[in-house]
Amino acid sequence: MTRRKGAALLAASLLSFGAAIAQAQTPLAETPEDFPPGPGREETFYICTACHSIALVKAQSLSRDAWADTISLMQRRHGLTPLDPALGAQVLDYLSTAFPQRTAPRGFTNPFLTP
Amino acid sequence: MTKKKIERHIEELYADDPERADAVVFGRRGFLRGAGVVALGAAVGASIPFARNMPSGLIPAALAQGAPATPPAAPAAAPAAPVGPKFLEFPGKDKLVVLGDRPLVAETPEALLDDDTTPTNRFFIRNNGLIPDAPASSGGWKVTVDGEVNTKLELTLDEIKARFPVQNLTMVLECGGNGRSQYVPAARGNQWTNGGAGCAKWTGVRLKDLLQAAGPKSTAIYTGHYGADPHLSTPGAVTLSRGVPMAKAMEDHSLVVWAMNDQPLSSVHGAPVRLVIPGWPGSVSAKWLNRIWVREKEHDGAGMAETSYRVPIAPMVPGAAPNFANFKIMESMPVRSITTNPANGGKLPAGTREITVRGKAWAGDLTVRQVDVSVDYGATWTKADLQPVRNRYDWHRWTAKLRTPLDGYYEIWSRATDSNGTMQPHVAANWNPQGYGGNALHRVAVLIGT
Numbered sequence: 001m002t003r004r005k006g007a008a009l010l011a012a013s014l015l016s017f018g019a020a021i022a023q024a025q026t027p028l029a030e031t032p033e034d035f036p037p038g039p040g041r042e043e044t045f046y047i048c049t050a051c052h053s054i055a056l057v058k059a060q061s062l063s064r065d066a067w068a069d070t071i072s073l074m075q076r077r078h079g080l081t082p083l084d085p086a087l088g089a090q091v092l093d094y095l096s097t098a099f100p101q102r103t104a105p106r107g108f109t110n111p112f113l114t115p
Numbered sequence: 116m117t118k119k120k121i122e123r124h125i126e127e128l129y130a131d132d133p134e135r136a137d138a139v140v141f142g143r144r145g146f147l148r149g150a151g152v153v154a155l156g157a158a159v160g161a162s163i164p165f166a167r168n169m170p171s172g173l174i175p176a177a178l179a180q181g182a183p184a185t186p187p188a189a190p191a192a193a194p195a196a197p198v199g200p201k202f203l204e205f206p207g208k209d210k211l212v213v214l215g216d217r218p219l220v221a222e223t224p225e226a227l228l229d230d231d232t233t234p235t236n237r238f239f240i241r242n243n244g245l246i247p248d249a250p251a252s253s254g255g256w257k258v259t260v261d262g263e264v265n266t267k268l269e270l271t272l273d274e275i276k277a278r279f280p281v282q283n284l285t286m287v288l289e290c291g292g293n294g295r296s297q298y299v300p301a302a303r304g305n306q307w308t309n310g311g312a313g314c315a316k317w318t319g320v321r322l323k324d325l326l327q328a329a330g331p332k333s334t335a336i337y338t339g340h341y342g343a344d345p346h347l348s349t350p351g352a353v354t355l356s357r358g359v360p361m362a363k364a365m366e367d368h369s370l371v372v373w374a375m376n377d378q379p380l381s382s383v384h385g386a387p388v389r390l391v392i393p394g395w396p397g398s399v400s401a402k403w404l405n406r407i408w409v410r411e412k413e414h415d416g417a418g419m420a421e422t423s424y425r426v427p428i429a430p431m432v433p434g435a436a437p438n439f440a441n442f443k444i445m446e447s448m449p450v451r452s453i454t455t456n457p458a459n460g461g462k463l464p465a466g467t468r469e470i471t472v473r474g475k476a477w478a479g480d481l482t483v484r485q486v487d488v489s490v491d492y493g494a495t496w497t498k499a500d501l502q503p504v505r506n507r508y509d510w511h512r513w514t515a516k517l518r519t520p521l522d523g524y525y526e527i528w529s530r531a532t533d534s535n536g537t538m539q540p541h542v543a544a545n546w547n548p549q550g551y552g553g554n555a556l557h558r559v560a561v562l563i564g565t
Binding site for chain 2: 050051052053055056059060061062063065066069070073076077079101102103104108110111112
């Protein structure tokens, strides 16, 4: 089967399930490359996007401890599967490197600043 | 193209090492059975080794909410990293700012909250799960009231409409995390500015009337609300279920609604029926409402624990790990004001010596006593004219005239004071891990001339 045919069939078959997904839902347009490069990017991408889109991840800027707690929270409260220690460390390294703690406010930025 | 994207998404998963992909992504949660597995396998061009472990979550994972059913063609080349906000493209909605598309979360820029009553197309969206299918018959949709009641009720929407007096109220609905982006260090969650709020006209019946028809027992102390929105990844799991003390549920303004701005609720806003419990975090106003469980204790549904929708009792060090015992449920939302015109980034003609500023202010369960506006970084303040509310929980519409002595850059700051005398602070206060209660004064920048 060609890749294109496969994708078309996938889209059609998923949409034909109908029940929970019929309305206003379109194929996901996210790939690991939408995350900043770094070791563990792909693993992190797939673990997070099993449930939610990456926009939520990219909006965070947390300390390493807070990222560790966030992974734990996803397991305690939102059904994230246990990660084996090596994978867990890789994901934590990636998240705390790619989305580190922010210490400047971002509630307001001067709209007239030019890059 | 969009289809190519889905191909990448699935194939990247399986091309190299399907077993590892399954293990990484799907773990041991849930199942995707029968025809679904076959269809997916065919689509991927290979069998799926751990199909038995695959959650139905793959279906939502392979599909995203947040775009029209027929999306515009995407560029053939990989898109560059997006710059600035991503705008919503969704049937019947204006260009809200997308905070996430699965679950779909979008906020309304302050300047789009300039209408006296927020049009439905400009009303923010906060989903926690997927959007459920539209029912075959909205009138036949059932809502159950059970638990600590004398008579379990199971009423269709048609019966609800016929049985209880209809209410029409214009009320603010606000996300509990509104203002979160102001926190330093950053708090966890969707990074709302002030746009997780809107004020619509709601048509429905009092929740009190349903509860009284069921007859609460003396043991009834709290409600638990359930909606039909499917969980993002785990079939059959409850997406979110929060509730309120009976006293809040029994308020005259706590409604079970089926219309928003004189139109039937749209699917994204909870069709065919939802709760609107004003003044409190929006998560208690369940969409796609199908059950109210009257509890003998504080509700313990999804979203009621740890630091979710909770704020510290004693102030904590910003960024520190929380002690859950130091947290209490967030009840009334805090006082907030926004300037809706001019817009942030607005340019005014050279020689403009006076700006007329418009905005809104609201204060959870309370009312707004005063709004002050400054054009000189808070050195001097001008009291705004407040219009009276149309009913309790309406927002206050306000205007002020500010003198701008020279051309140049100005910031308009607005700061409301609630009916208890509490003002908006200059910076988000009472830091907490999930960033509830951020209500720093609102700033917009304008340029006169130049």
